[in-house]
Amino acid sequence: MEKTDFVQITRQPTIPENEFYPMIYKMYEEIWFTRLPPEIPTKLLTVKRAKNVVTPPDAPIPDCITCGLCCEMMPCVGVRPHEDIAPEDYWDITVEGKNGEIVVDRYLRRNGETFACQQLTNDNGKILCKIYETRPQMCRDFDAGSDKCHALRRISGLEPYLPRKETVAALEKLEARPQRGESSEMIDSVKFVETDAGTLDIVASLKDESKKTIYNFDPKLETWRQFEFDALTLEEAAQLVENRRQMQKNK
Ligand code: SF4
Ligand code: SF4
Known part of the structure; x- marks a missing residue:
């Protein structure tokens, strides 16, 4: 996929799943390969300041108004069904079903040339969200001053690299961190699978490569997004389903 293809694809309000992921991987490459290599793999780092392992508790919290890096660098910002985002601000990701297209995911649109979130704006040097x-919620979950926030700033040259001794100590702390869930309980990804009755099974691929159907829903009555289940345990997924059903009942 060429960089110019992005502009074409990003203009579409709806993107087939098999076109979306190659585009996103290419965007990651373009965004991340122009930066310094991280001294700690960023996927290991938390976005919650309260769960920091690498950043000292008394480290100053950076000012987002002069930064905007998370909005530039994290291309997959999911939009949950109940979130109040205008249709022109997201892409629906689809697969072909027996009776037409099924929306399986929804993500904030990106600028096809800079790859930054389309809502990011620079108002006379102030970096703002429109x-x-x-x-x-995914944006709200990303704390300024979290380990991942500092890592994005280091690889973009806004903060100095950690000294070698601190990097080694941080890697040791990350390794010693308690692991979440057993592999057979952790969801790697989910796919919606259409049944003969026209309903959708939510089928989870687990970390140990087994598969489990966690819920079946009628897309005429309920809306779900595949990304909502990423990196949850089976118990958390069941709780999510229960909470959403309660929310719908109380409407
Ligand atoms: S959260 Fe961190 S990376 Fe994101 S804009 Fe604020 S300071 Fe920058
Ligand atoms: S919606 Fe706003 S906060 Fe979220 S990624 Fe876009 S610019 Fe950043």
């Missing part, structure tokens, strides 16, 4: 009040 939909700050209604931004998705």
